[in-house]
Amino acid sequence: MWFVFALLSAVFAALTSILAKIGIEGVNSNLATAIRTMVVLAMAWGMVFLTHAQSGIGSISRKSWLFLILSGLATGASWLCYYRALQVGEASKVVPIDKLSVVITLVLAFLLLHEEVSVKDVVGCVLIGAGTLMMVL
Structure with missing residues (x-):
């Protein structure tokens, strides 16, 4: 759900x-x-x-x-x-940058909440970051 x-x-x-x-x-x-x-x-x-x-x-x-x-x-x-x-x-430039909050949240969850981060999570974050750069440049 x-x-x-x-x-x-x-x-x-x-x-x-x-x-x-x-x-x-x-x-x-x-x-x-x-x-x-x-x-x-x-x-x-x-x-x-x-x-x-x-x-x-x-x-x-x-x-x-x-x-x-x-x-x-x-x-x-x-x-x-x-x-x-x-x-x-x-909007097409602002929104992707705003969604970098996904990457920042993962990093903060790892550092502050001690949540586990898998290789899959890191790859996903790198792809989100790369995708954001491609959309805004």
Whole structure:
């Protein structure tokens, strides 16, 4: 089931890029990010209440709060940079560079989470990196 959700995530991320590129025309990138964030916030809290998950707030540990907040700050910084890049660059160039996050995530997962990295993973990352270079040069 994780694969279905991951695939849907990729489809929606692709739509996000195209819809954002069209919608950001003539709009300050920071304002556009804030509008997008308001919609995401409403959707996320809507799902919390729809699934009755709000009762779990009190059981979240301090460590989880800290890392969820840090993750939120990283997401915000990513979105602000992404929208600015989309505003001034071509979507077909910005998106491949943004997807280098796959390679960076693998490296960070290895260094910080001590996850195993196989030869297949390294080859995949090299191919992603090479493919990104080919697309943006």
